[in-house]
Amino acid sequence: MKTLKRNRSKWMVLLIILLLGFGLLQFTGSRVINPPIEAAFAGPTEVMNILKRSCYDCHSNETNLLWYDRIAPVSWLVAKDVEAGRKVLNFSDWGKLNRKQKTNSLYNIVNFVMLGSMPLPNYVKMHPGAKVSASDLKVLKNYALSETASLSPVKLKGQGNQLNDVDFHSAAGLSLIGDTLDKVLANTNASMKRLKVDPAPNGIAYPRGYGNWKLVSTTDRFDNHTIRAIFGNKIAVEAIRTKQIQPWPDGAVLAKVLWKRQVDSKGIILPGAFIHAEFMIKDAAKYKDTDGWGWARWVGEDLKPYGNSPAFVAECTNCHAPMKDNDYVFTMPLNLKTDQL
Amino acid sequence: MKIPQLLIGFTLSILLITGCQSGNGSQKKELFNESASLTKVNGKVGTALPLDWHMISMVVDTKQHETAVLYGNDIAFEHAKSPSGDYPPDAELALVTWLEKPDIHWFGANIAGKVRSVENIVIRRSKNGENMPVYSKYIGQELTEAMHTDSIKVAKSINFMLKLRRPYLPD
Numbered sequence: 158m159k160t161l162k163r164n165r166s167k168w169m170v171l172l173i174i175l176l177l178g179f180g181l182l183q184f185t186g187s188r189v190i191n192p193p194i195e196a197a198f199a200g201p202t203e204v205m206n207i208l209k210r211s212c213y214d215c216h217s218n219e220t221n222l223l224w225y226d227r228i229a230p231v232s233w234l235v236a237k238d239v240e241a242g243r244k245v246l247n248f249s250d251w252g253k254l255n256r257k258q259k260t261n262s263l264y265n266i267v268n269f270v271m272l273g274s275m276p277l278p279n280y281v282k283m284h285p286g287a288k289v290s291a292s293d294l295k296v297l298k299n300y301a302l303s304e305t306a307s308l309s310p311v312k313l314k315g316q317g318n319q320l321n322d323v324d325f326h327s328a329a330g331l332s333l334i335g336d337t338l339d340k341v342l343a344n345t346n347a348s349m350k351r352l353k354v355d356p357a358p359n360g361i362a363y364p365r366g367y368g369n370w371k372l373v374s375t376t377d378r379f380d381n382h383t384i385r386a387i388f389g390n391k392i393a394v395e396a397i398r399t400k401q402i403q404p405w406p407d408g409a410v411l412a413k414v415l416w417k418r419q420v421d422s423k424g425i426i427l428p429g430a431f432i433h434a435e436f437m438i439k440d441a442a443k444y445k446d447t448d449g450w451g452w453a454r455w456v457g458e459d460l461k462p463y464g465n466s467p468a469f470v471a472e473c474t475n476c477h478a479p480m481k482d483n484d485y486v487f488t489m490p491l492n493l494k495t496d497q498l
Numbered sequence: 499m500k501i502p503q504l505l506i507g508f509t510l511s512i513l514l515i516t517g518c519q520s521g522n523g524s525q526k527k528e529l530f531n532e533s534a535s536l537t538k539v540n541g542k543v544g545t546a547l548p549l550d551w552h553m554i555s556m557v558v559d560t561k562q563h564e565t566a567v568l569y570g571n572d573i574a575f576e577h578a579k580s581p582s583g584d585y586p587p588d589a590e591l592a593l594v595t596w597l598e599k600p601d602i603h604w605f606g607a608n609i610a611g612k613v614r615s616v617e618n619i620v621i622r623r624s625k626n627g628e629n630m631p632v633y634s635k636y637i638g639q640e641l642t643e644a645m646h647t648d649s650i651k652v653a654k655s656i657n658f659m660l661k662l663r664r665p666y667l668p669d
Contacts (some may be wrong), residue, residue: 264606271605305606334527352668368579369669372553374531375567377598380606402529416665424560428665460668481631486605489528490503491549492535492609 182229183322187236192218196252204300207268208248211276212266215242218249223284238277245293245475257381263301264380265476270294272479282467304379324428354460357453363460364390367412373397373490377418384428387488388412397490404449404484409439411488437486448474448485528603534596534610534626548592548616551600554578555662558608565610568662574621578664586633587623592661592666613639629666631656655662 214220226235269275277286353364370388377384391407396402419429438451452473454463477485552575554568574589599611616636623628635644647650
C-alpha cells in the first residue's frame with residue numbers, strides 16, 4: 158500500500174514538472190508577427206477567397222493563427238513555416254513584383270498546388286479548410302491563363318481523325334525563316350568561338366559538347382514565353398531506352414536549353430534569342446544533399462554562371478521537389494526506340 | 499485514467515504533432531511521353547528512326563497546335579552546325595510533327611502529343627552532279643506513306659526543311 162502511494166507521488170511530481178515545463182515553453186521560441194501590408198495582391202473575388210483560405214497564413218502578412226497554432230512547440234513550426242513561406246512568396250508585397258514576376262508566381266502557385274506540394278500536406282491535415290479542391294484549382298488555372306497571352310491548345314473537333322497536311326511549311330513560316338536566317342547564321346558562327354566559361358558557384362564545370370547529345374524532349378512554355386529542348390548524354394539516353402529512369406543512373410546528364418519564343422504574325426514560333434542552358438548531373442552519393450543531382454545553369458550568350466553562391470541550388474531543388482517520385486525530373490522523355498521506319 | 503497512461507498519452511500527442519515533417523506531397527507522375535513515340539511500321543523505308551538522330555531545330559505552330567522537330571543524320575547535323583551552301587549528298591533530314599498536348603507535369607507548357615507526320619528528305623547526287631532532295635512523307639501514328647498529289651505543297655515542305663537553321667546553342 159505504501160509502495161503504491163510512493164509510486165503515485167512520483168508520477169504526480171513528474172506530471173507537475175512536465176506541466177510546468179510545458180507552461181514555460183509557451184514563453185520561448187519565435188512568434189508570428191504580421192508586418193504592415195504594403196502592396197497587397199488584388200484579384201477576382203473567387204481567386205482571393207481561395208488564396209486567403211489556402212495560402213495566406215504562410216504567404217502573406219495576414220497570418221490568422223488558430224488557437225492550436227499558438228501552442229508551443231507547434232507554434233515554433235508554424236513560425237518557421239510562415240517565415241519561410243513569406244520569403245518565397247508574399248501576397249502582401251505582390252504589388253512590388255513586375256509583370257513577369259507576377260505571371261511566373263501565378264504559374265508557380267498553380268503548379269505547386271496541382272502537383273500536391275502546396276498547401277503543405279501537414280498544414281492541410283491541421284487546417285482542413287485550406288484544402289484546394291479540383292474546382293478551386295480550375296479557378297486558379299483560368300486566372301493564370303487570363304493574366305498571360307496564352308496560346309495553349311484547344312481541343313479541335315475530330316482531332317486525331319483528320320489527316321490534313323501540316324501547314325506551317327507554307328509562306329507563313331518561311332518569311333520568318335528568311336528574316337532571321339542571317340542573324341542565326343551570325344550566331345552560329347559566334348557559337349563556334351570557344352568561350353572561356355567559369356564553373357558554377359557549386360564547382361560544376363560547363364558540360365561541353367551537349368549540343369551533340371540526343372534530344373530527349375521539347376517544350377513550349379507559353380507561360381513564360383520560352384521554348385526549350387532537353388538533351389541527354391549517352392548514359393541518360395541508354396537509361397531511357399532501357400526504361401531505367403527511376404532512379405536515373407549515376408552519370409546521366411540532362412541539358413535543357415532555353416530560347417525566347419520568336420513568333421510571327423501567323424503564330425509560327427522559332428527559337429529566338431538564347432536565354433540559358435541548365436544541367437542536372439546525376440550522382441546519388443556525391444550530390445546526396447541536393448536530391449542526388451548536381452545543378453548548374455549558365456545564362457546569356459556570354460555564359461555567366463547563375464548564382465552568387467552554392468546556395469543557389471536551393472532554387473532548383475525547391476522547384477523540383479514536387480517531382481520526387483520521378484527522381485526530381487519534370488521531363489517525360491520521348492521513348493527512344495530503335496525500330497526502323 | 500491513471501497518471502502513467504495520461505503522461506504517455508500526452509507525450510505521444512506532442513510527438514505526433516511536432517513530429518510532422520514539412521515534407522512535400524508529391525504524387526506519382528508519368529515517366530515517359532508514350533503518345534509522342536513513333537511506332538513500328540511494316541516494311542523498311544530506308545531510313546533510321548529520326549529520334550535517334552540529332553536535333554537541328556524546332557518549330558511550334560500555335561494556330562494548328564502542333565510542334566515539330568527537324569532531325570538530321572550525322573552528315574546533315576555536321577552541315578547544320580556550320581552551314582555553308584546546300585546540304586551535301588547522303589545528308590538526311592526528318593521533320594517530325596506532333597499535335598501538342600498540355601504537359602501534365604507543368605501547367606503553362608505544351609509538349610509533343612500524338613505523331614502527326616514524319617517527312618523525310620534524303621540528299622542524292624543526280625547524274626549531272628547536282629544535289630537532289632528526295633522527299634517522302636508518312637502520316638499519323640502508324641506512319642502511313644502519303645501519296646504526293648500537290649507538287650507545290652511538296653516543294654514548300656522541302657524548302658522549309660532545307661532552310662530551317664540550327665538556333666544558337668553555345669556548347
